[in-house]
Amino acid sequence: MTPGAPDDRAHPHPLLPGATPATIHTWLATAEDRAGFVAEYDDALERARRELDISGVHEVIERWRRVALLQSDPAGFRHVVRYAAELATGAASPDDEPLEVTRRKAGI
Incomplete structure (x- = not known):
């Protein structure tokens, strides 16, 4: 670490393993993702009550934590989505394609 640089260990990324559902919800980039997380989380809680497991x-928390972590770097997230869409379709997505369209192609 460089002298005078902030100590990253003193302020770890909030989306490291163990992040709370509230933190994950806050870091999700779109209203659609936040709603999807809440719906899946509610379903999982209901199953947990029924099955005592x-x-x-x-x-659910871990899967959405990873999504939120990816989305915390918008350029990196866009790259991952574009790459996944290319793998899924066999063709590169146009540069000006809306991210939501590319996400649907990628199944993300």
């Missing part, structure tokens, strides 16, 4: 809740 919270493993599904943890799986």
Whole structure:
């Protein structure tokens, strides 16, 4: 670390493993993603109540934490989405294609 540089360990990224559902919700980039997270989280909580097993809740939280972490770097997220769409379709997406269209192609 350079002298005078802030210590990143003192302020770890809020989306590291163990992030709370509220933190994940805050960092999701779109209203659609936030609504999707809440719906899946609610479903997982309901299943956990019925089955007395919270493993599904943890799986939902971890999957959406990764999405939020990717979205915390908009340029990086766009690159990942474009690459996934290219893998899924076999063709590069146009540079001016809206991200939501590319996401649908990629299944993200």
